[in-house]
Amino acid sequence: MRVPASRLPSAPGFWRSPLRGPRFTSLLGLVLLVGLTVLFATGLLSYAAYNPGLDPVNDKTPDRGILGFYLFAWPTDPHWLYRLTQGVHVTLGLTLVPVLLAKLWSVVPRLFTLPPARSLAHALERVSLLLLVGGALFTFGTGVLNIQLDYVFPGSFYPLHFYGAWVFFAAFVAHAVLKVPVALRNLRALREERDDDLISPRPDPPTVSRRGALWVVGGGSLLMFATNAGRSFDGPLRETAVLSPHGGPEPGHGPGGFQINKTARYAGIDPAETSEDAWRLVLTGRTGTVRLGRARLLGMEQHSAALPIACVEGWSTSDQWWRGVRLRDLAALVGFEDDPPDVFVESLQRRGAFRSGALRANQVADPRSLLALSVNGEALSADHGHPARIIVPAAPGVLNTKWVARMTFGDR
Incomplete structure (x- = not known):
């Protein structure tokens, strides 16, 4: 017709x-x-x-x-x-x-x-x-x-x-x-x-x-x-922010009661791998490889920085007080005392994108850039990246890698 x-x-x-x-x-x-x-x-x-x-x-x-x-x-x-x-x-x-x-x-x-x-x-x-x-x-x-x-x-x-x-x-x-x-x-x-x-x-x-x-x-x-x-x-x-996945009330109370994107369970983190006895941070650089447990990291000079987390989806947290070891101090342990280079960071994460990420030399050198071990006065929770996570000023949230397992300095 x-x-x-x-x-x-x-x-x-x-x-x-x-x-x-x-x-x-x-x-x-x-x-x-x-x-x-x-x-x-x-x-x-x-x-x-x-x-x-x-x-x-x-x-x-x-x-x-x-x-x-x-x-x-x-x-x-x-x-x-x-x-x-x-x-x-x-x-x-x-x-x-x-x-x-x-x-x-x-x-x-x-x-x-x-x-x-x-x-x-x-x-x-x-x-x-x-x-x-x-x-x-x-x-x-x-x-x-x-x-x-x-x-x-x-x-x-x-x-x-x-x-x-x-x-x-x-x-x-x-x-x-x-x-x-x-x-x-x-x-x-x-x-x-x-x-x-x-x-x-x-x-x-x-x-x-x-x-x-x-x-x-x-x-x-x-x-x-x-x-x-x-x-x-x-x-x-x-x-x-009732129409946003990360809007509404904060997801909890206390020092760790602020927004997260992916939980440890979602990321496939095995609690056995993050225990005090099992977990080791592997640092690789100019002078070779160093392995550090959480106790050893806590024994190093600790620094604090008030920094937010901001994600590509548009949500962000207020400034949280992070405490841990400076990234440039970790670079010094593997031969980069004066000129910290780019760093490649790998996570224990098994699911989702950005299981690894890289930071530029200027980010590594910033004194506020930390391998954080605690936040707001308490040890990191599993969902916030225990036993250690990256926190860098002005960086997108996915580059603030959680559940850090290995850091390679100077080799992309």
Whole structure:
């Protein structure tokens, strides 16, 4: 049965909403212009913080080529740097979801307009729009799934999200170059041109005004912010993050009553391997190999540092008081007294990603970088990394390796 042309999505009268219009779309577009630029920049910073130059250990995105032009040695100051940049990245991304969905809804008719290309400029706009829509759905979709700890990707999250973000942002820039001048004209216009392809020639009766629709979108963004942002803050605000896996009240009380990502049980840690008698830390470096038990480590000079844990999923803890042996002192035991190098850290962890990680020389040399043996005045619990864990200022949480078994200095 043949469908009448008037009932096809390409027909001018198919889309009947009276809310669509160039000014509505332009306002949403300008909000996204600012928000997505910040989102992309903080996403690139997050990738740099993983020290992907220390490959193949930290780099989950091989063959990035020219896309890694901006990478740099991630600093250790300020100590809350990653907590800030990743908190902004994740919270802003979730806050923009209602705006993005509203913007995509507002331009749906243009995806079906015929002919497909009226000119070269129009063809470029259509291609950028398709890449923009597909890239937005993919990048935001993988990001939200990662935040919710739903690792259902057909591969590693890092290359998928990284390459997807570049495709999306390239299309976004091309689209912005073409449409920002038009958007500004639309917002300055006293009234909308009735022949614009976003305005239905036969609109349905309105049930809400365009201003009301914008309030709905803004309210949705505010709701996303209010129910997710708290996991990046301390105190009562954390309990407002009801839509986040690591939101809500702290998971316990006392010195170890702060957030964790993976428990010892989930990571496959065998308690027999972490007992005082069995566990040994193996250090390898310029002068050979040294094995240290926990008692020996406790007998070395102990240092303290107040540092947070900040995770790629956007959650973070407040500053906790960690105490243990400086990483640079451990490097000195294997021949690096004056020039601590990069270090490769291996864990007893059996399940999950990042069973090992690498830190740059500047991170090893920082006096606040510790092999922590206790936190907030008590020995580490099993879930916080007993018998020893790494804690480094400004580093992503996955590089603060728990259940440390071996450290290799100067050999990636």
